[in-house]
Amino acid sequence: MDLKEKLPDSYSHIDETLDSAKLILSEAVSNTQTLFHTPVVSTMNENKIVSRVMVLREFNFDKKILRFHTDNRAAKIDNLTKNPSSTVIGYDADLKIQIKMQGQAKVHIDDEVAKIAWNESTPRSKKCYSVKGGSSKKIENPGDYDITNFEVEDGYQNFAVIIFNFLSLEFLYLKSSGHRRALHDWYDDYSSTWLVP
Numbered sequence: 001m002d003l004k005e006k007l008p009d010s011y012s013h014i015d016e017t018l019d020s021a022k023l024i025l026s027e028a029v030s031n032t033q034t035l036f037h038t039p040v041v042s043t044m045n046e047n048k049i050v051s052r053v054m055v056l057r058e059f060n061f062d063k064k065i066l067r068f069h070t071d072n073r074a075a076k077i078d079n080l081t082k083n084p085s086s087t088v089i090g091y092d093a094d095l096k097i098q099i100k101m102q103g104q105a106k107v108h109i110d111d112e113v114a115k116i117a118w119n120e121s122t123p124r125s126k127k128c129y130s131v132k133g134g135s136s137k138k139i140e141n142p143g144d145y146d147i148t149n150f151e152v153e154d155g156y157q158n159f160a161v162i163i164f165n166f167l168s169l170e171f172l173y174l175k176s177s178g179h180r181r182a183l184h185d186w187y188d189d190y191s192s193t194w195l196v197p
Helices: 013-030 075-082 113-119 123-130 150-160
Strands: 038-046 048-053 059-060 065-070 085-092 097-108 159-173 180-185 191-195
Touching: 013 059, 013 097, 013 123, 013 159, 013 180, 013 191, 038 075, 048 075, 065 123, 075 097, 075 159, 085 159, 097 113, 097 191, 123 150
Parallel strands: none
Antiparallel strands: 038 048, 038 085, 059 065, 065 159, 085 097, 097 159, 159 180, 180 191
């Protein structure tokens, strides 16, 4: 059974929106076919919003976290150190569902969280962190930065984990017979409400 078949065709109870979000995000960790496997993560750089697509590595609803891996030389590391406020959003046109989460992100470099994540990563994933110079630097010739000779474990020195702790989750389902938008938040005690779609 594919993911679409596991989801309701319509949403009449607000709990169904949260249950669907949990199912979608749980499956997105390993299911590369859903667009929620690569959501957009937005952070602040001074007064500018900066967004990028990242691979979802873990979703834990009980802890209210998403986990992402990145290069610790990337600009987002400095952005998050200065301002941890972040948004994660994904939309899958096949499912006709958008999930948007707001919260705080914490960077982990060479600590227990980073070590565990690194050890659980595949050699193929680890290879990405062996590129010289870090990401998004201005260069003359991109071919000079192709990863050819490298020791897979050497990439750990450039590896970082971002743990995003979501404090709200907004669920939007698009259907011609009637859209549904629901907001779930944990800023104080848990609350949920329908919103005008």
